[in-house]
Amino acid sequence: MVLTWRLLWVALVLAAGVVLAPELIGWWAGLVVVLVVVDLLTAASPRRVRIEREPTRPVRLETTTTVASVVHNLGSRTLRGTVRDGWQPSAGAANPLQPVRIRPASAQRIEVQLTPRRRGALRSAHLSVRSLGVLGVAGRQVTHRVEHTQRVMPPFRSRKHLPSKKQRLRELDGASAVQTRGAGTEFDSLRDYVHGDDARSIDWRGTARRQHLVVRTWRPERDRRVILCLDASRTSAARIGDDDDGEPRLETGIEAALLLGSLAASAGDRTDFLAFHRHTVARVSSAEKGDFTHLLGERLTAVEPALVEADFSRLPTELSRITSQRSLVVLLTSLESASVLEGLLPVLPALTSRHTVLLASVQDPHLEQLARARSTVGEVYSAAAAERSLLESAVLKAELATVGVEVVEAGPHQLPAALADAYIHLKALGRL
Amino acid sequence: MSTSTATVEQHTPTATSAADMGRSALRRGSFWFALAVVCLVTAVAMHLLDDSEAERYGLGNTDLSGYAALAEVLQDEGVTLHRTASAEQARQLTEEHDDATVVIMIDPWEPEPDFLDHLAQTDREVIWISPEAELLAGLLDDVEPGYSIPEGAAGTAMTLQADDCQLDSGAAAQTLQAPGETLIAESGCFPVGGDSYPLVSTEAGTVFSAPEAFTNRHITSAGNASLALNLLTTGGTEEIIWYSPTPGDVVEDQAWADPVELLSDWMVPLGWWLLACGLIACLVAGRRTGPVVTEPLPVQVPSGEVALGRGRLYQHANASDTAARTLRSATVLRVAGILRLGQRPDPEAVIEAAHRQTGTDRHQLSQLLSTPRVRTNAELVSYARRLQELEEDLRRSVTGAGMTSTDRNREEHQ
Known part of the structure; x- marks a missing residue:
């Protein structure tokens, strides 16, 4: 049973009756009880409804989306009242509580605006239906455990770098030196010789004509293989930076993987991605059907740091399973x-013997700050530890x-670029 | 039929944050709030548990102004004291104890007139005690307010002699020394200025107007103790009814009405009704729409924890030497980087290069960069600062030199 504020207002109005006829207080109280009973009896059953959750599409973090549920009234009375969609707080539901008025054998669509504040699969575990009677002073309430999930993809903030990086890749066209001789290099076009060109690239037949x-130019090699390995172990749970704009290593890694993956896929390289800690937790390949960036974003929604030590020993096996190239x-x-x-x-x-290995790591600016602060004893000891x-x-x-192994180390916001x-x-060096 | 609902009731973020702020303020102030509550409870409890009487001339009051000593002595003498503050009770006591002496302690409330009438009809021993001569004169017909008992040179009251005193108690005591007032009467004891006495015998009973004499402070002075014992045990009585009137006695019983009776008929039912309204409000506000939703929180660790923790371990262990060596190594590596001496520089080469760059004394540099001797925390702090200063100096001089060489190049080009 639920009571509403309207019942309180009614009771306060009846207080005037109590003042005018104090001896009838029992009757006034009885009147209130009768109102409540009437409402309880006339309220539609909140149990006799069917909740239908409409499937959602994954959205990027920092965007607003609308999720919908349909409430079917299976009872014989009109359902008046409110429903509440139980989204978890980080889903950022703007209007989880909504009024409803559903005639018998009909339905109402409940649309909730979400502005997620976290990546991952956000859930609403239940939908509560509160049904009020004709007077609107009391009613009944039932919680239906019907789950709804909204998958939230990483924000991919570094996509702003993508156009400029693609442009730079295009500029490589024709400028690339080729390390491998003979077959495998890709002929692009002929152009006039300029001072400084490699004499070996002169095309004598063209020159004669x-x-x-005239020199031959080469396209950067295509169809190389790029394999991105994201460590989701305990070290990835470390949060770098201040509370406001800080993020865990894993998020920076995801950003970097998204940018590099998109770039490599658009450059025509076969790109594979795997996230792992004790075992592989996510895997994507550009050979799969669909846009690689989107696929990557979708698979990365569920990747969370795990408090376990990374098992690097399985990496060579995993890589050889992906390619022998x-x-x-x-x-x-x-x-x-x-x-x-x-x-x-x-x-x-084992890795470097077969592949070119690049290690990317987030630099912690906090350590350098700690190393510089040297005014008190405590600070000096902290500085020594940071050093x-x-x-x-x-x-x-x-x-x-x-x-x-080549190492790329940069601050949290600079690493992807x-x-x-x-x-x-x-x-450009042709080392792929 | 399906309709979409666009405008709906929603929780505004400001309301939530205001509530959050209130809650956090409550949490911040909770210690002081708890402390205040504890203090308040303790104070109230002490007040309630404290049964010592603070009333002036009170028989249980052990302060200087109390009569506790007198009461104690009287009880040792086998006298039973019946204390009462209401005339009604005093009347009952007089009926129960026929031969009891009645002491009327007037300070400052007057006794109930009905009770005085009742006393006048009996012929029992009545002793009137009051510091207010005016009040006594108003109540008794045959006395008038007199002089105050004069003070001596030191500010203490003069010792009065009994002189020719008809009262046995006064004669036995011989002297009296206490501040107070006197009454003008035909005869009495301890005369002040001829016809003014603090102890007077009247038709209504014996009147004593210097009650200060029997307090814990003055009871031992002169003949005060003797006077008190003789006065109160006159007639060999073993029962004393000690009546000290309160304001309740002055007003007639009928004047005290039940406050509820003064209210209108509808007030009480309205009170109950509003209480019920409050209950409804609690029920409405306390009912959630659905269960509480929890947030599964991800694992996150502040990145600086390891370094800070290690720093604290160094400090706990007073590892100033280790800390100094770490700082030195880091500085040497960075200085080598600034001076372009490669990844694994020779310390001597670094010292030499730094000397050439900044002109600092070689010996000083070698002390700073080769083997630090740091024993105390203060030395460590100053060592760390010197390292930092050296590094900054070098960086400044190198970038300064770089700028000038660039400038020179530019000039050459022009």
Whole structure:
């Protein structure tokens, strides 16, 4: 049973009756009870409804979407009252509570505006129906456990870099040097020789026809393989930056993976993605049907940091399952000494022998701030600890370089663009 | 039929945040609030538990102005004291104890006239005690207010002699020393200025107008104790009815009406009705639309935790030496970077290059960059600052030099 504010107003109005005829207080109270009973008896059954949740499409974070549910009245009376859609707080439901008036054997569509504040599968576990009687002073309420899910994809804020990076890739056309000789290089066009061109690229036959020096130009290699490996283990749960604009390493990794994946796929490279901690948690390939960026976004919705140590030892097997071809392997992880020294370093030779390995890691600006603050004893000790962390990561970088791994390290907002630049650079060098 | 609902009731974010703010303010102030409540409860409890009497001339009052000493002595003498504050009770007591002495302590409320009439009809011993001579004169016909008992040089009251006193108690005491007032009467004890006495015998009973004499402060002075005992146990009585009137006695019983009777008929039912309305409001406001929705929170760890924690461990262990060496290594590496000395620089080369760049003394640089000797925290802080200053100096001088060389190039081009 539920009572409404209207009952309170009615009771307050009847207070005037109590003043005028105080001896009839029992009758006044009886009147209120009668009103409530009448309403309870005339209210449509909130149990005799069918809730139908309309399927949702995944949306990007920071966008607003509308989700709909249809409430069918199966009873014989008109259902008046309210329904409440139980979206979790981070779904940002603007209007979860809505009035309804549904005639018997008819239905009403409930549209709720969501502005999600978190990536992932956001849920509404139930829909509560409150049915009021003809007077609107009392009614009944039932909660229907019918689940609704809205998948929220990563925001892909770094897509603003995509046009400029694509442009730079296009500029590589015709400027690329080719390391592999003979078959496999892709002939693009002939152009006039300019001072500085490699003498070996002069096309003598063309030169003979045109009476001046002509050189062959080459397109950057296409159909190379790029494999993005996203570490979703405990180190990815670390939140970098302040509370307002800070984000966990995993989110930055996802941004970088989205930008590089989109760029590589648009450049014509076969791109694969896998997220892992103890095991693989998500996998996407550009060979699959559909837009790679969209697929990647969709599969990444469910990836969350897990408080386990990453198992790098399975990485070579996983990669060989994807391809036997030489590829660019991009590891999106963190330069934390314990996890890298014990997990990654032993595996790296197996990787670098077959692939070009690029390690991308988010740099923590907070560490440098800590290392600079030296006014109190506590701060100096913290500075020493921060310096030690920085030294360790510098040593790690040097060690990785000796194994033949390139390291891209940048702040949380710069990493996606820096990684894309590194990819373009490798492509320009023809090292893919 | 299906209709879409566009405008609906919704929770405004401002309302929520205001409620949140209120809640957080409550949480912040909760300690002080709890403290205030505890203090209040303690104060009330102490007040309630505190049974010591604070009333002037009270028989249970152990302060200087109380009569506790007198009461104690009287009880030791085998006298039973019946204390009462209401005339009604006093009347009952007089009926129960026929031969009891009645002491009327007038301070400052007057006794109930009916009770005085009742007393006048009996011939029992009545002792009137009051510090107000005016009040006594108003109540008794044969006395008038007299002088105050004069003070001596030191500010204490003069010692009065009994002189030719007809009252046994006065004669036995011989002297009296206490501040107070006197009454003009035909005869009495301890005369002040001829015909004014603090102890007077009247038709209605014995009247004493210097009750200060029997307080804990003055009871031991002069013959005060003797006077008190003799006065109160006159006639060899063992029962004393000690009546100290309160304002309730002055007003007639009928004047005190039940406040409920003064209200209109509808007030009480309306009160009940509004209470019921409040209950309805509670029920309405307390009913949620559906269960509470929880948020599954993701795992997140602040990134600086590890470094900060390690820093605290260093500090707890007073590892100033380790900290200094770490700071030095980091600085040497960075300085080598600034001076372009490669990834693994030789410390001597770094010192030499830094000396050339900034002109700082070699010895100082070597002390700073080779083997730090840091024992205390203060030394560590100053060492860390010196390292930082060196690095900043170098950076400034290198970038400054870089700028000038660029400028020079530009000039050459022109």
